[in-house]
Amino acid sequence: MQSAIDELEAKGKAAKAASRKLAHLPTEVKNKALINIAESLVAREGEILDANRLDCEGAKASGMGEAMLDRLMLNPSRLQAMAQDVRTVASLSDPVGEILDTRLLPNGLRIERRRVPLGVIGAIYESRPNVTVDISSLCLKSGNAVILRGGKEALHSNSALARVIKDATGEAGVPSGAVQFIESTERALVSYMLKMRENIDLIIPRGGEELVRFVTENATMPVLASGVGICHTYVDRTADLEKAVAIAFNAKVQRPTVCNALDCLLVHREVAERYLPTIAREWAQAGVEMRCDERALGILSSNFKVASASEGDWGKEFLALIAAIKVVDSLDEALEHIERYGSGHSEAIITEDYTAAMRFLEEVDAACVYVNASTRFTDGGQFGLGAEVGISTQKFHARGPMGLKELTTYKWVIMGSGQVRP
């Protein structure tokens, strides 16, 4: 264990040293390195897939479920998709060096805020090996060094990918130490890593709720966490019901396994009898199971997959073709429900009432608030940010979809001609 800690400490120091150089690396070099990574992922397919096979065999032997196995498994087309994502990062504009604002003070001092990398980013993640490539490329483009700690079950795959990245970036002239991969699977290393405030400027946990909570509660440096999405869509008294059907259908069905999918439908009582049977019919055809409060249950025929909602169904992230449904008496009741059960991710109102729309946008405390659109749009790509680091439900530093800029900070640059403070 001590040797693993020593090694981790050494990696921390090396990453810090590399980060000093990375901060001033020309965009061209970074892009060249990214293109090299993309090309190597395809060129070194055999080596990567061999390593992945070892992981998959180990996982099968240890009884890993189908869904998890699928997340772990790589194949040529998945490698090509990963390569394509890296090319996308290369094509984005470099955030480093951007001038955020500038002013000339009356005493002649010129002050500007200049965007700079954070320094060293620690990433702790679970089974999907593509995260190794994903985080590395985002960190590289934003001028940060990175220390990667992947899941035990993907160790061979991640090691192979890390080797490919190291070679590809080294060839392009990226300082060695820029991308560090932790080979040891000692669990205690994670706790140790979370105390390395001197050499790690930011921790990004990517994985289940438990991992994110552990990291958030134990890290001594800042954490950039993607959170749970418990998303509501509220169909107001004045909603255009045709739009409301299309939007709720899209929000639930288009991709039910992701954080911005609809979990709970709230419907104003005045439109419930007209609206609910229509959306229920559409949802039923798509295989959606509906967990209803008493009033909704009274409206919906038992032809559909309906059931009585239990208390645990409110505020639950289903990540599946399941929706909770509740009839409310007013916008206020909807707002209260969202405040109580929402996770601050994405919340929508469907309404034609101007004041209701404005109140919803103003009063709902969430990363993304919508009027008359599907919560499925909460996504860095959809919002025009290019690549996405994740979707933050925290309020500090970054909220909602996080792009490259969220991996940076700024420095104040002051240019004078001899000024002193009176």
Place this chain on the structure above:
Amino acid sequence: MQSAIDELEAKGKAAKAASRKLAHLPTEVKNKALINIAESLVAREGEILDANRLDCEGAKASGMGEAMLDRLMLNPSRLQAMAQDVRTVASLSDPVGEILDTRLLPNGLRIERRRVPLGVIGAIYESRPNVTVDISSLCLKSGNAVILRGGKEALHSNSALARVIKDATGEAGVPSGAVQFIESTERALVSYMLKMRENIDLIIPRGGEELVRFVTENATMPVLASGVGICHTYVDRTADLEKAVAIAFNAKVQRPTVCNALDCLLVHREVAERYLPTIAREWAQAGVEMRCDERALGILSSNFKVASASEGDWGKEFLALIAAIKVVDSLDEALEHIERYGSGHSEAIITEDYTAAMRFLEEVDAACVYVNASTRFTDGGQFGLGAEVGISTQKFHARGPMGLKELTTYKWVIMGSGQVRP
């Protein structure tokens, strides 16, 4: 102890509830409340000073030193200065509701980022009672509720000030619960408070290094910390020596007890013989003690208050009329010294060499980097931010002088007309 925890929990809930209303409170109401506070500080002077007398007597009895006693003590002119600071906050523009950016997507979705308060801010601070008023007014203006935990030695003063604030804000129509003060002095409450992630969105520690470290290491929510300032001024080979004398003099002498004052002077060897005697003469007249490396000691006559620097003098925040002096061979050596010993606060180069200036600005990793100006300018007021929450040496969320905006976050607002994700 349990009753104190229950009370703290109740304060947390009340603050959270108040924060929902505060977020939409009109600027006029907030300004009215601030003016009320300013007026009450003067009108209720007797009550406040009586309470402060109790604290001062207690502190004297317990053997508190003169400097600390002075920080604790209030008098009519200090109350007036506090009132003036509150009026300044009232005069600043309201950050809440500002649109940070907006775009129209090809599918017709209109997306904007709107500035909103963080929610509930917890403040943990030491002896100066003015912090109670200071933080309360900044939180109020930025639409945040606040939970205050002051030092034991200032309990009576802080309680009296909190009462004044509560009354003054209540009269103006600010929701009760917006400003909460913890009366219990149980030390364990601080640890408990640092775990109240559900109801506290941000912790601000204001005090000595030990307090800041304890909070940073134990808080489960984000921390906005003001850090230690170990500030260097490097006089380059091509410096205009007249400017270099004026700037180093100002940076050390104008107010030596603050974080942006000069701690260490680095001088290029080619100008050391001409420069050092001049600045030393000026500094000596102002009573500055100089702790020199061997080469500087060789240059400076023993007429001045000079001594040999020990290893501990490099990277030390003196907060007094003491400066460390080192002669360096090159810009690179200066950069290395700053990287090794600086605290990432404020660093300056004095030079007429364009490339040296650009390299310094680019390569020094600090909140504020200067060319040809005194580091004493690192200050929210001097930078034109209005009131200052503190000066951050962290990189996340806020760096350098922090104004009202740094007490806010943003939400994504998406306005559609029925859009669904393809």
